[in-house]
Amino acid sequence: MKRIYIIGLIFITYTSISAQIDRSKQPDPGPAPTIQLEDPIEFQLKNGLTALLVENHKLPRVSISLSIDHPLLTEGDKKGATTLLTTMMGKGSTSVSKNDFEEAIDFMGAHFHFNDDGAHTSSLSRYYSKVLELLADAALNPNFLEEEFQKEKDKVLKGIETSEKDVKTAARRVENLISYGSKHPYGEYVAKETVENLNLKDIKETYEYIYNPKNAYLIIVGDFDSREVKKQIKKDFGQWEARTQKKRSFSEPENTPETRIAFVEMSNAVQSEIALMNTFSLNKKSSDYFAAVLANQILGGGAEARLFLNLREDKGFTYGAYSQLRDSHKTKGRFRAGTSVRNAVTDSAVVEMISEVAKIRIEPITDEELELVKAKYAGNFVISLEDPETIANFAYNIKTQNLPKDFYKNYLKNINKVTKEEVSMAAKKYILSDQAQIVVTGKGSEILDKLEQIPFNGAPLKVSYFDKYGNQTERPDYSKLTPEGVTVSTVINNYLRAIGGQEKLSQIKSIQENSQGSMQGLTLEIESKKTNQKQLRMDMKMMGNLMQKQVVNKSYAYMEVQGQKIDMEGDQLEEMISSSAIFPELDLDLNKVALIGLTDLDGTAAYEVKFSDQQTHFYDAQTHLKLQTNQTLEVQGNSQTSTIKYSEYKAVEGILFPHKTTFNMGPQEIDFISKNIILNLELEDSLFE
Secondary structure (H helix, E strand, O other), X not given: OOOHHHHHHHHHHHHHHHHOOOOOOOOOOOOOOOOOOOXXXXXXXXXXXEEXXXXXXXXXXXXXXXXXXXXXXXXXXXXXXXXXXXXXXXXXXXXXXXXHHHHHHHHHOOEEEEEOOEEEEEEEHHHHHHHHHHHHHHHHOEOOOHHHHHHHHHHHHHXXXXXXXXXXXXXXXXXXXXXXXXXXXXXXXXXXXXXXXXXXXXXXXHHHHHOXXXXXXXXXXXXXXXXXXXXXXXXXXXXXXXXXXXXXXXXXXXXXXXXXXXXXEOOOOOEEEEEEEEEEOOOOOOOOHHHHHHHHHHHHOOOOOHHHHHHHHHOOOOOOEEEEEEOOOOOOEEEEEEEEEEHHHHHHHHHHHHHHHHHHHHOOOOHHHHHHHHHHHHHHHHHHOOXXXXXXXXXXXXXXXXXXXXXXOOHHHHHHHOOHHXXXXXXXXXXXXXXXXXXXXXXXXXXXXXXXXXXXXXXXXXXXXXXXXOOEEXXXXXXXXXXXXXOHHHXXXXXXXXXXXXXXXXXXXXXXXXXXXXXXXXXXXXXXXXXXXXXXXXXXXXXXXXXXXXXXXXXXXXXXXXXXXXXOOHHHHHHHHHHOOOOHHHHOOHHHOEEEEEEEEOOEEEEEEEEEOOEEEEEEOOOOOEEEEEEEEEEOOEEEEEEEEEEEEEEEOOEEEEEEXXXXXXXXXXXXXXXXXXXXXXXXXXXXX
16 A cells, blocks of 8 residues: 555656756856847728738748737626636637537647637648638637536536645635735636626626727738738628727735735645745836846746755755746736745745745845856747747737837847846845745644744744635634544554454465556556565556666665665655555554544545654544555655545455555656455565565
């Protein structure tokens, strides 16, 4: 049942290798490359639609974007209308059925994507005329059917239900609400109640508000003839009627007067989500826009940035830590620094994040940092120009944000002009360590006490408490988590009885299990052998080839990854030896474990038992079966918390074993299905050498 070490090493080894960067040599910066961007051919229809055409005959492809610069939209108790509108658009029209529409797209190998502010499609140049016609028909004459509406509405409701326990979903929801407020377009969130309020009329009204030729831009880039396209645009879009549009008002967000923590309780969280945020007024026309961009890049723009180097490379708290600085010409922009860390280091990660944000405001950046980030930014910018959609976005931004026509042609020149002093000034203006909202979403019973003790300017940071919907609450009370009469002994003994009883379990001398899973389309096979003498061998094969081996033999343990042997020491060795037991609970020293209490585990009441700082187990309060293990891995300086979920218990010779285990670490999740479990085989000692 213990596969966590060998699988976890796959992810840790991979991410460790991918994160190794040779920073010993700083490349010499060259002059900013000249950006060759063709000025689009521009014309406007009588209804207000603006067309921007960029001919490029290098490849036989055409990219078409219909972008609508509509006012920001508040939806209130009908939040979800734009979501449903997006899902219903692009599924035929009043004259073309959904099936015929999709068959035509598939035949031409085109790609259609609708969102709440327009649509995008691309195809081979031989088909672009038909594709443009279909796009116009779908956008101007959407096929809003009651049956389709109910189907999409049910999907949205199902998605909300599925995400109820998702920690990241809850974290982002509350982060947005705290940053912008519940009545701001960026602070509203889609909820079950708001979706249930919707009817088809609401979708049609939202369509009328957004889809208006007066602020629509049709941008076509690629291999086409402008004269022919002009004629077709007039024919396909000329009958689109313009409408009077009334903007919906909302209040602009304000920053908190002092830095504070907003804690969001998620009892099922294995890791903590941390975000440090503040809002500001910044757009692409601001005189310090380019300096602000570079300040963010230096702080959290990638693997060479300060947050990443500190929280991952130096401290080993996380897979990665990044920041984003989002400008806006319609409302206030936002700075956000974020990461996911294991519970044990949540408070430390918050301290380090505050420290890095403060440093970039008060300590000068180095010449090396500035040159490195300029070089990286230039490289990414040039590469992005290969995508026709980038060219379309540039043309759209210039028109809708009233930018100079040469804004993107001179982009890298303006980046290169930025000085260290300008970066520092921009950091002080837009990255506010003294007015930050720090949202921490996680398991309060494990992290809250330490969060409440984080010092800032001579006193502990103020902490406010929220539920996963952003409602402010009282501090959670964790003193009542354990029902009267329930002890560690009760939970463990009930589990042992549930799976077969101590007498029967103690008669098992060895166990061999073969299981299979898949990762990114590749088949993984695991063969595990254990004895009651604290011996374990686990071989993992990928597509038939041995990838990893794990061996434990009484007093020593090691892993072997593609021929590289890693000896275990200290706490890691003790954990692996403990994990080698066939039934770890059978010989457990109950004086060394702690019952945390009763918790909600994906909708099931479960007892949480802490075996060590690195390992926690959850047992169903009703069936007494083990449901999940949380384990912290530390290998070669990298540390991450993982989960194994146990299900589909079946009897083997009168003993219940889980025949499905779901392994989760970071973004990866793998289901392993047991193919066979054999008890009391004779296993040679040589297997464990």
